[in-house]
Amino acid sequence: MRTTRKNFLKSSALLGTAAGFPAIVPSTVFGEQAPSNKVNIGVIACGGRGNSCGEYLYVPKAQIVAACDPKKGMLDARSNVWKVAQKDRYSDYRELLAREDIDAVNIATPDHWHVPMAMAAAKAGKDVLCEKPLGISIEQNLAARRIEKEYGRVFQYGTQQRSMQALRMGVEIVLNGHIGDVKEIYVWAPGGQHGGDPTEAPVPKDFDYELWTGPAPVRPYSKDRCMNKRGSWHIYDYSIGFLGGWGAHPLDQLQWWADEEDLGIPFEYKTTGSINYNDLFNTAYHWDMEARYKDGTQLFFMDTDTAKRVKKNPDMDQLAQFYNCTQFVGTKGWVAVAREGFKASAEAIRRTAKNPGPRRLPVSKDHKGNFVDCVLSRETPVSSLDSAIRSDIISHMGDIGIRTGEIVQWDAEKETVIGSDAARKMMHREMRAPYDRLMI
Known part of the structure; x- marks a missing residue:
């Protein structure tokens, strides 16, 4: 069977319950191009603080080569501004992390995904800029040390002050x-x-609510x-x-x-x-x-x-x-x-x-510029x-x-x-x- 992104997602979902999660496959499976001489950035989550990733457009040593968001409307809106090609837009972060040409990721997901996503990125060999706050528990915070200690990745915290x-x-x-x-x-x-309105509503067709929820408890969908x-x-x-x-x-x-x-x-x-x-x-x-x-x-x-x-x-x-x-x-x-x-x-x-x-x-x-510099030098970022x-x-x-x-x-x-x-x-x-x- 020919390997396609659709087949990849099906197989990785099975691997989640069988042989480990998530599955990472070489980018060459999908015919990706060789890395350039710039730091290739993958943006994970485009809304909220993800909007600030436009700052990479002004960092000479970096370029945004891919973007990911379970909200297709948000993904397309930001990707159009950042000039991310259609083939480089993903709803599932596992596809983005599977690409060997991506050097680093910028994580701006909801807070409950911060540390798990950073860990997944580190295991996939990516350096990480992660928005604040860090984990949703002290246990997650302490586990995050493995990003540097075990996987040797550069980590910049999104405290731009x-x-x-x-x-x-x-x-x-x-x-x-x-x-x-x-x-x-x-x-x-x-x-x-x-406050907040908990009224249950249909899940929008262009929104992957399961992936957005991720490690959190399953709750009825509501707009708020x-x-x-x-x-x-x-x-x-x-x-x-x-x-x-x-x-x-x-x-x-x-x-x-x-x-x-x-x-x-x-x-x-x-x-x-x-x-x-x-x-x-x-x-x-x-x-x-x-x-x-x-x-x-x-x-x-x-x-x-x-x-x-x-x-x-x-x-x-x-x-x-x-x-x-x-x-x-x-x-x-x-x-x-x-x-x-x-x-x-x-x-x-x-x-x-x-x-x-x-x-x-x-x-x-420049906070994102400092991160890119440290990706290249392997020094510790300012945050x-x-x-x-x-x-x-x-x-x-x-x-x-x-x-x-x-x-x-x-x-x-x-x-x-x-x-x-x-x-x-x-x-x-x-x-x-x-x-x-x-x-x-």
Whole structure:
């Protein structure tokens, strides 16, 4: 029988229950062309953050050679802009990963697919840029280390604020001691949504709902579940909400500093929040975390509305225009970093940005460009996997605290939640077969 894409999908589906999942076959089966001298990018998921993949068109060393999305309308709309040929458009990611001419993938799927898809890509020999947040469980986050350790792939986390000059300069001011010893950090990010319409509807003919669902539980199709621009970001089957999805950005700036100071993450978390458990959108939409590091440094992490309302931060009125922010408060002053720029408690502190001192952070002016450069050089990108794992665990510790109503603790040496069996069990999330095999 002649090998066609249709036959390939049938056989790989069978392999999912027989000999392993997913099946990867050489691109030569389909007559693909030899690789060019550019980094060949395959885009997996074209909507939402996938829309940003147009930035690769301005990276001289890269080219988009294929795209994948289970929503055909979205796939075609973006592929037309990116000039991806019809033969290079796929609804099934396994076809894209089977191509040997693809060097790297950009993963912008719903959150529940992030780590499983990244693992599948790594096994297929592809380097990975994965959108934030990382996993939908701490267990997934820890397993993601295999992408580098076992498969030797380059991984860039989609926290593009590390490629913004003003944020890097602000963190360098802190690292070089210009605000003294850091005692408190205030972090805030946009809150989530509640509500959502769960009304069951027919699955659109051009939408592969089974593949979109993947490792998540099977649920009745509804427009708000799948077609709402941000719907899946607020449904617990697929995410932990903006606690992780938006929180990833300002927590990433915190982690950039903490990694340089070898602080790791806090060991104790007290988090309260609001979740409408009976809504379709059933993740935290407000939250208020107080956490402690081993050296006594305190972290206060809230959604933006809560941060402005409770004003635990005495400088909040000066920073109210920042909708997501990381503020470092030291013994000599403070620095706050955000997408709009950075602020300092004194002009003398702000002026140190041009020549902060010997402690400098990696310079990246283009997040996707940095990823492409590292694919070629095999160096570690500016937003490393290890740092992503740590910052994302902070979000999960908050979610676990809200859902259990307990103060939760983290054992950094054993990398596990301690002190509560209920909290520890929440490190794990069930994955539906056969997609659970992607984590093996």
